[in-house]
Amino acid sequence: MSERPVTTTRPRPPMGGGPFGRGPFGGAGMPAEKSMNFGPSMRRLIRRLTPERPRLLAVIGLAVISVVFGVVGPKILGHATDLIFNGVVGRRLPAGTTKEQAVQAARASGNDNFANLLSGMDVVPGHGIDFPALGTVLVWALALYVAASVFSWLQGYLLNDVVQRTVFQLRSDVEDKLNRLPLRFFDGQPRGELLSRVTNDIDNVSQTLQQTMSQLLTSLLTLIGVLAMMFVISPLLALIALVTIPLSTVVTGLIAKRSQKQFVAQWANTGALNAQIEEAFTGHELVKVFGRQPEVEEAFRAKNEELFRASFGAQFISGIIMPTMMFIGNLNYVAIAVVGGVRVATGAMSLGDVQAFIQYSRQFTQPLTQVASMANLLQSGVASAERVFELLDAEEQAPDPADPVPATSRQGRVEFENVSFSYTPEQPLIENLSLVAEPGHTVAIVGPTGAGKTTLVNLVMRFYELDAGRITLDGVDITAMRRDDLRSHIGMVLQDTWLFGGTIRENIAYGNPGATEEQIQAAARATYVDRFVRSLPDGYDTVIDEEGGNVSAGEKQLLTIARAFLADPSLLILDEATSAVDTRTEVLVQHAMAALRSDRTSFVIAHRLSTIRDADLILVMEAGSIVEQGTHTELLAAEGAYHRLYSAQFTGALVGGEGEPVGG
Structure with missing residues (x-):
């Protein structure tokens, strides 16, 4: 059993988790997230792209070329329009006259508007459309657009490589970070919330x-390109178009500011919902047994409702940006069309230039609209990035020593010297504890739930750091060793079995990947795994699913014992290792564990006192302290705490005046 405390007053970890229970309903509540700090998080996300600087420069270069070709296109098409319009008008004019004569004739006839239009055109009276020139212009326009598309495709391909490399490194950094985080961190995080990040x-x-x-x-x-072309064609119309920039910026800023908190809430609620679902599905059988489906469904409905409201608010508010920008763009389009038409009529501009400018005005408002529409996506992405950065910034476990002491001896002598430890400063758990486990001895640890039994062995493996004192392995302070070196001496069998998706052979060899087939089967025979594996159709090649659902609970426990047997550690930890084994199998496993414990130090955490009668030393713990120690016979004769526990199990418990079980 685990003695890790779960309290509602525990301080919030740096990442934003909290003290959530592990039952079907423990993860239903999530603390409110603080408002996202957009600027620093965005800059930090951009800095993640720094290693890809050469590729980014290539992306920018390709984008510039693509945009230049695309921006020049409307101007060339405008020239094609002029060729067509000039040809149509020129065919209507008398051949043999000049443009100036045609203008004078129009003014003389009182048609000043046509005269003004004609004065601004490059027309030859009597000549129709110059199809060779028109064909050349159209070929150039087609070539430019094709080239722009090719460079745009290359830019997109290279940018995809940059992004995927960056995200690949981000995932790798998160994985490395998880391996550097202390066990204390994971105790305070619902698994669904962590997986969501x-x-x-x-x-x-x-x-x-x-x-x-x-x-x-x-x-x-x-x-930039469109604005430059607009000023080349008509500074007046360009200034009209520029009016939309400050208006668009103000509108986008106001809307994005309101959607920012909604996106933070959306992703926080997504993580909370994942945690609640994962928790409910993991404890699905218990939920059914205790008839708590309505409560689980209500908890899900409430959390789902919160996610719906946050998501709806975020998407609705940010979704206003696009239609608003389109409305502003349409107003700009109308203004340009009216003013441009007047300037064509007065001869100040050609029809092709107005057509090109209208195209540019569309190209000008389109990127503004795109940037505005990206605001919601950017807000959502940076909100997610901040949650990932919180994980990357979480406090890590103390690093391994720069000059570690090599673990040369494998005797397995463990000594606790005035050890003190607490999960929270205000709740001391272990204080000034001292004990010695001699090589080859079996040390059993018993006591009520929450006494500190599992905590004791977790300290040996440096899953937690001591508040005071020290622990030595074969005379070497464990803090002077690399964690990997320390744990390479230790084999562990837990009450909660863990098997991964793979064959039975691979699961047994998990702690000793280089083991031969003979060694694997020898370990299986010694732990009574071989007898049930032989009955399976595929034998040792039987694939176990991730939850181990195709083998029984007792068989899973036997597999974990075989795994520890094959690892051949000098220090063995058995945390209620036979709890899931039936009575008949337990007898066989006891013999297997006796062979497993031979010539190595063993810590056995047990609630079934029948399993530790032959232990060399039994430690009785209460509230983090060792209140009794000795052999089974000595402790029974002392008639203290151990005697009360033993009597409660085997001779029937009587409840005394203080509510304590006593021997009957």
């Missing part, structure tokens, strides 16, 4: 980078 949030960051980087870069370059 590692999977959903990183995937959202990937999508955000993929979509926003390409569009943002192209949109900004298009804005």
